[in-house]
Amino acid sequence: MTEKxxxxxxxxxxxxxxxxxxxPYWEAALHGRSAIRSADPLKLNCPSFKYxxxxxxxxxxxxxxxRKSIKLMSREIQMxxxxxxxxxxxxKLSPENYDPTRVGVTLGTGIINNDLDEIxxxxxxxxxxxxxxxxxxxxxxxxxxxxxxxxxxxLPNMPACHVSVANHLRGPNNTITTSSAASTQAIxxxxxxxxxxxxxxxxxxxxDSKLNAMGISRFQLLSLLSTREASPEKVYCPFDKKHDxxxxxxxxxxxxLESLESAKKRGALIHAELAGYGxxxxxxxxxxxxxxxxxxxxxxxxxxxxxxxxxxxxDVLVANGSGIPQEDIQESLAVHSFYSSSFKKLHVTAVKPVxxxxxxxxxxxxxxxxxxxxxxxxxxxxxxxxxxxxECPLPFVTDKAKSCQxxxxxxxxxxxxxxxxxxxxxxx
Amino acid sequence: MGAVTPLGxxxxxxxxxxxxxxxxxxxxxxxxxxxxxxxxxxxxxGFSFEKWLERNPPLSCAGRSTFFALQAAAEAYKGAMLEPxxxxxxxxxxxxxxxxxxxxxxxxxxxxxxxxxxxxxxxVDKGKYLQQASQNMSALRELENQPFMTVTxxxxxxxxxxxxxxxxxACAASSQAIxxxxxxxxxGDADVMMAGGSHSMIYPMGVAGFSxxxxxxxxxxxxxxxxxxxxxxxxxFVIGEGAxxxxxxxxxxxxxxxxxxxxxxxxxxSTADAYRLTDMDPExxxxxxxxxxxxxxxxVGPQNIDYINAHGTSTAVNDSLExxxxxxxxxxxxxxxxxxxTKSMLGHMIAAAGGVEAIICLMAMRDSMxxxxxxxxxxxxxxxxxxxxxxxxxxxxxxxxxNSFGFGGQNICLALRRYDGS
Numbered sequence: 001m002t003e004k005x006x007x008x009x010x011x012x013x014x015x016x017x018x019x020x021x022x023x024p025y026w027e028a029a030l031h032g033r034s035a036i037r038s039a040d041p042l043k044l045n046c047p048s049f050k051y052x053x054x055x056x057x058x059x060x061x062x063x064x065x066x067r068k069s070i071k072l073m074s075r076e077i078q079m080x081x082x083x084x085x086x087x088x089x090x091x092k093l094s095p096e097n098y099d100p101t102r103v104g105v106t107l108g109t110g111i112i113n114n115d116l117d118e119i120x121x122x123x124x125x126x127x128x129x130x131x132x133x134x135x136x137x138x139x140x141x142x143x144x145x146x147x148x149x150x151x152x153x154x155l156p157n158m159p160a161c162h163v164s165v166a167n168h169l170r171g172p173n174n175t176i177t178t179s180s181a182a183s184t185q186a187i188x189x190x191x192x193x194x195x196x197x198x199x200x201x202x203x204x205x206x207x208d209s210k211l212n213a214m215g216i217s218r219f220q221l222l223s224l225l226s227t228r229e230a231s232p233e234k235v236y237c238p239f240d241k242k243h244d245x246x247x248x249x250x251x252x253x254x255x256x257l258e259s260l261e262s263a264k265k266r267g268a269l270i271h272a273e274l275a276g277y278g279x280x281x282x283x284x285x286x287x288x289x290x291x292x293x294x295x296x297x298x299x300x301x302x303x304x305x306x307x308x309x310x311x312x313x314x315d316v317l318v319a320n321g322s323g324i325p326q327e328d329i330q331e332s333l334a335v336h337s338f339y340s341s342s343f344k345k346l347h348v349t350a351v352k353p354v355x356x357x358x359x360x361x362x363x364x365x366x367x368x369x370x371x372x373x374x375x376x377x378x379x380x381x382x383x384x385x386x387x388x389x390x391e392c393p394l395p396f397v398t399d400k401a402k403s404c405q406x407x408x409x410x411x412x413x414x415x416x417x418x419x420x421x422x423x424x425x426x427x428x
Numbered sequence: 429m430g431a432v433t434p435l436g437x438x439x440x441x442x443x444x445x446x447x448x449x450x451x452x453x454x455x456x457x458x459x460x461x462x463x464x465x466x467x468x469x470x471x472x473x474g475f476s477f478e479k480w481l482e483r484n485p486p487l488s489c490a491g492r493s494t495f496f497a498l499q500a501a502a503e504a505y506k507g508a509m510l511e512p513x514x515x516x517x518x519x520x521x522x523x524x525x526x527x528x529x530x531x532x533x534x535x536x537x538x539x540x541x542x543x544x545x546x547x548x549x550x551x552v553d554k555g556k557y558l559q560q561a562s563q564n565m566s567a568l569r570e571l572e573n574q575p576f577m578t579v580t581x582x583x584x585x586x587x588x589x590x591x592x593x594x595x596x597x598a599c600a601a602s603s604q605a606i607x608x609x610x611x612x613x614x615x616g617d618a619d620v621m622m623a624g625g626s627h628s629m630i631y632p633m634g635v636a637g638f639s640x641x642x643x644x645x646x647x648x649x650x651x652x653x654x655x656x657x658x659x660x661x662x663x664x665f666v667i668g669e670g671a672x673x674x675x676x677x678x679x680x681x682x683x684x685x686x687x688x689x690x691x692x693x694x695x696x697x698s699t700a701d702a703y704r705l706t707d708m709d710p711e712x713x714x715x716x717x718x719x720x721x722x723x724x725x726x727x728v729g730p731q732n733i734d735y736i737n738a739h740g741t742s743t744a745v746n747d748s749l750e751x752x753x754x755x756x757x758x759x760x761x762x763x764x765x766x767x768x769x770t771k772s773m774l775g776h777m778i779a780a781a782g783g784v785e786a787i788i789c790l791m792a793m794r795d796s797m798x799x800x801x802x803x804x805x806x807x808x809x810x811x812x813x814x815x816x817x818x819x820x821x822x823x824x825x826x827x828x829x830x831n832s833f834g835f836g837g838q839n840i841c842l843a844l845r846r847y848d849g850s
Contacts, residue, residue: 043554044554044555044558045553045554045555045556046554046555046558046559048558049558069705072705072706100702101699101717104698104700105700110574110575110576111528111573111574111575116540116551116552116554116557117549117550117551117552119633120540120544120551120552121551122636123537123540124544124551127541127544131541132541133537133540133541135459135460135461135463135632136460136462136463137463138463138632138636139460139461139462139463139464139465140463142636143464143465143636143639143640144465144640146636146640147640148640148641148642149640149641149706150637150640151636151637151638151640151641152641152705152706152835152836155598155835155836156528156575156596157596157597157598157834157835157836157838158705158836160597160700160836161700161705161835161836161837161838162705162836164700164701164702164837165701165702165703165704165705165837167702168702169700169702170699170700170701170702170713170714170717171699171700172698172699172700173597173698173699173700173837173838174595174597174604174608174698175595175596175597176593176594176595176596177526177574177575177576177594177595177596178576178579178592178593178594179574179576182576185593189593189608192611192612192615196611196614196615198698198721213552213554213557213558213561216558217557217558217561217562217565217570218570218571220558220561220562221561221562221565221566221567221570222567222570222571223567278591279591279592279593280589280590280591280592281522281579281580281583281584281588281589281592295589298518298589302591415576416571416574416576417571417574417576417577417579417580418580418583419576419579419580419592
């Protein structure tokens, strides 16, 4: 077996409700500024769905030259391709300075929800004269009236494939689908691919938008959404007494991971080192059982062991902080049981309220925050945290960003099916 | 090893029928496909969902393929003698390639019918949809349809507390899962890994979607002849369903507990075509590179390859291109290497295909028997390799390659070797 190679981050590409590129997102996080707004522009005509983190001013054409290929892309794919372009630009990588067979892609994505109007055309043609759906009528008239390539827009691996096609990246390609832990795992898996020498550079991250009727209906059915009334930018408040669920957002994040050797050779600017990755599954059946935090703790421990670090070495924790009360409490218990001896040093933040919860993509943009805390020596506050839930007694950064030396930052992300993933970032 | 396939609900049954050149393809019975462009598929038959439900009430809303995964995993777990205490749960991980379970069609269509608009560009009234969905749809079923839930169930039922992942790279998913699980063990992240995949896309929108891509065979009148990889008259693939699960284990760990060893994973290559979304790279560079990487990792050359389990979907493009790729990689040895596509009998089990095909390679080693490509009747000048036509062949297999290529240009190749006791 070849020796483990060190892996660094040399580029960020981020598309979020704060704007395009990592700078507006980081600025908003530092100021605890939420981009969540009234959901009216989505025109969903659903009184119970009030707030969302929506992209504003995102024009796929700015990032994708081939207009024909835009037609084959769902919103998730468009955001991923745009983020990949920004990431390569940030890393100052262009086809002239890399070998495409040594550059791969690993993204975290889930089921991409169908555009209801698009499949609605076919399904409506499956109605019989009495207005009832008929499978025979659908088979005969409905199927043929669908856009022939409709299916290709929604397969979960398509974002990673489009990113590889758009940038001619012919190395290893993978798509991870472990719920909200997916893009954190994608970054971890891509890290392994470079570490073992199967690629020199990997584009890793995720993309997601659940801001559509199918996505929202699922979250409503599962009673995971916040139902509070408040001003939009204040409504999403993980770890606060008032936390009552998720506010959805949309976006994509892609990191350029690179072997230290490759980055040094081309004189790349290094944002941070990716030094550890751990994953685990919760052990109980109920994914929201408040007593089950052991799985979450194990993921954190594995990531630190992987980086050969102790809990006391950690300066910053970018917590999952989903705003689902039970999950916030579970996470607090896990963090408390693991880090309590080093609470004097530890700074805990959570940034989901900045953009809304990006679900499968959430780890991809939070990894950017974790990496930047090490680079810039600034820790964003937990957005909208006014009075912490007494069951979440963690050393939170509140009100405003904290400036301090950050050598090690850890990112936690937890998925709905009980998947947990943690990453460790080191100052480089 | 554990398998649930259109040919049987165990490895033994599946393997027996594969060597007998039986086809598992028939008319679609899971929904009324009588007017669909394609009306045939390889369905799993005689599967006892009740048995699982009785034992595990939380499965009441689980998707069809989750049950296949559990059955295959139970067979693999039992066969590997992994009863509790044989492995430390914290060193037992899982890397799976589980597919989603599709839309919960009945409640979905009820919701849609109630929300269609009368006119205008907007076909569905979203407000009505959201309101109707909350009445018609089941929260648990919606959760269970997500592709990560299969792994959630597997970790709980088999007490898997080590590292966890699930990939969904279309038709290459479970091969990729095996490859990544192999790398995790090599790295020392786990002693034992459950790997493989499960999938069923035999649902209305799945069959509709693949039909529209003109990927499916429409030989509806003769289902058992429809999947005919490498044959001149092939006209598309046939959807299959099922699961294939392997227990991978660190050699030392397996030896220490005196486990019976079916074979060794020795190589794994993953590449992307990065060509076009809808077409494979006409030169097959990505696929060739994946095969080369798998062979490099295994430290073998074309002269060492005894069998290739082809991706062999029975589409016009895949089969001729895969032939080209094998010739490119194997050079002068290409005509001498038996290549077969077991999709001719099983259909294309999508995300689950690679898991079952890896098992088939291991069974070929065990029995020195290469399963055939059935329905091979008329040679295609573009497909001129030894496809082991129509009947199984007795032949020693020490080293086998298994190819899996996915929609979107993802290429995976696994190298498997007979365990020689060293």
